[in-house]
Amino acid sequence: MSDPSKILPDIGARLLYRDALLLVIDKPAGLPVHPGPKGGETLTDHLDALRFGLxxxxxAVHRLDRDTSGCLALGRHAKALARLNRLFATSAAEKTYWALVAGGPEAEAGRIDLPLARRSDDPRSWWMKADPEGEPALTEFRVLGRAPGxxxxxxRPVTGRTHQLRVHCAAMGFPILGDPIYGDAPRAGGPGLQLHARALSLPLYPKRPPVRAEAPVPEHMRAGLAAFSAGRGPPLPGG
Known part of the structure; x- marks a missing residue:
């Protein structure tokens, strides 16, 4: 049995938002949301600490990859889960990610419209590929900073396909740094996936403004973002 304090010793300290229906937490990189066939620590091991009397x-209402950090929405009971599931199913939930990528798009803003499909027929495989016969997938992007290389x-993913942002960026020629599957980062000893679920906006209550949560920059991305501020850019894989 995994030690639930290994990656996430205090889940309460990562709570970004709480009300009667919804919790938003800042999920750390390296922690899967759901149990998998290989076992090990998952977010599920910690959720009892977030009952708050219920x-x-x-x-969890949606997924974040194991190595993606940031905003994750949790429904507190069955009615809350049903309402939140509708928001995510209809793309009413607005998700904003920050990514550090190798190279970069020529345009300052735009859309990536590439259908996605599984690489393999094996139902256990989550690896994806761009495929014109696949499911529609749309991502909006904006350049926040540039540096050499x-x-x-x-x-902003408009759809919510598995690994969508990672595959879209790689297919367009600017893979996310630290990605060992769709980029060229090492599987061990690398900088960690430079992808962070920065903000989440949910129109949960009809007569109120959308609920908004924002997750702080994770430790493994601070050096890269600081380098952008200095005009250098983060170190590239192998560099």
Whole structure:
């Protein structure tokens, strides 16, 4: 059995937003949201600590990759989960990511419209590829900063396909730094995936402004972003 304090010793300290229906936490990189076939620590191991007096623990409404950090929404009970699921299913939930990429797009802003499909017929495989016969996938991007050989992007997924941002960036020629699957980062000892779910906006209540949460920059991305501020850009893989 995994030690639930290994990656996430205090989940309460990562709470970004709380009300009667919704919790938003800042998920750390390296922690899967759901249990997988290989076992090990997952977010599920920690959710009992977020009951806050309710009889059941909250549940994740959407997914973040194991190595992606940032805003993750949790529904606190069945009615909350149903309402939140509708927001994510209809793309009413607005998700904003920050990514550090190798190279960068020529345009300062634009859209990536590339359908995606699984690389393999194996249902256990989550690896994806751009495929004209695949499911529609749309990402909006904006350049927040440029430096030699790299760019800092704001990414807004309109659809929510598996690994969408990682595949879209790689297919367009500017893979996300630290990505060992779709980029050229090493599988061990690398800088970590430079992808962060920066903000989440949810129109949860009809007569109120959307609920908005923002996650601070994670430790493994601070050096890269600081380098952009200095006009250098982050170190590239192998550099």
């Amino acid at each position: 009889p059941r623990r909250p549940e 790299a760019a800092w992007l704001e990414l």
